[in-house]
């Protein structure tokens with residue numbers, strides 16, 4: 511039975527990948543952080559191997575070469591920290607812990623230091639696009655996580671402004687305009703991306719509710735709210751795979767044709783729903799399965815139970831039925847609605863059809879012996 515519910519849970523979980531919004535954010539993080547790292551590591555490697563990629567690069571920059579070894583250490587640090595970040599995201603359940611935040615802000619500060627020196631000390635214009643690409647990468651990778659995004663882009667973005675003030679010895683209006691335009695592009699872009707993310711979450715939730723509704727429709731009997739025949743057969747298949755024996759009751763309402771003929775089909779429906787409710791109240795635990803087998807016939811499966819326990823459930827059904835006192839004026843056995851039941855115990859090598867057939871035979875005997883009773 512455990513396996514049955516596990517199987518069900520597994521199927522359901524594969525459909526419901528995200529339990530909540532933060533699960534969705536976690537999944538997005540685990541997908542985008544490797545790419546974010548790839549961009550950071552690639553840029554850091556380009557800087558580390560600059561003299562191979564551009565001959566005599568270090569000699570061409572002239573002044574302030576004493577900080578070059580420090581820049582190399584910093585870019586190596588960026589590579590190390592970026593790889594650690596991926597590792598953390600995969601080891602932890604893909605959430606931004608304070609440690610990940612600290613790593614992110616450190617990477618950004620390291621880049622800020624590099625780009626400040628590229629621009630201010632060596633007057634290298636390619637440092638601007640480097641900052642812009644890094645910021646746009648962060649936007650694409652982290653737009654759904656505002657704190658992480660802000661932690662990464664703020665130092666870089668402010669450094670770009672600071673470097674411009676330094677290099678121009680004051681505020682350069684044209685640069686300020688470009689900087690402000692890029693800031694607006696960033697903010698607007700994040701807003702649009704976030705809208706798509708929220709839209710996707712909304713659609714996902716709607717689909718989840720729809721799947722849950724379809725799941726109920728596929729496994730439940732609409733009239734009585736009990737399990738339907740298909741889910742009963744699945745339950746039985748699983749129960750037969752377990753080592754522990756279980757018992758099964760088959761129940762049929764006595765003289766139900768006459769009930770319908772006398773009270774009408776709609777009253778018949780109501781009677782079946784009441785009998786089903788009463789059966790649900792009579793079983794031992796919610797793990798016991800009450801199912802509508804067809805028409806006015808029901809099946810109860812009692813996992814890990816003996817024939818005696820099944821007999822106790824049968825007795826409880828009869829007592830509850832007696833207390834409920836549903837009138838049945840045309841029954842030959844009572845003035846109230848009664849039921850007949852067949853009980854059987856599972857055997858090794860049993861099949862679903864076999865155990866149902868045995869319960870059916872026992873039910874037939876109960877009918878033959880006068881109804882309003884149970885037989886095993």
Ligand SMILES: Nc1nc2c(ncn2[C@@H]2O[C@H](COP(=O)(O)OP(=O)(O)OP(=O)(O)O)[C@@H](O)[C@H]2O)c(=O)[nH]1
Nearest residue numbers: 762763764765766767768770775776778779805806
């Ligand atoms: N109201 C209603 N009647 C149903 C439903 N499904 C089956 N029935 C009726 O249940 C009756 C079953 O009748 P029979 O199989 O002859 O059995 P019975 O009258 O209960 O007699 P015994 O079982 O021998 O006691 C039929 O008249 C079916 O139409 C249902 O969903 N709603």
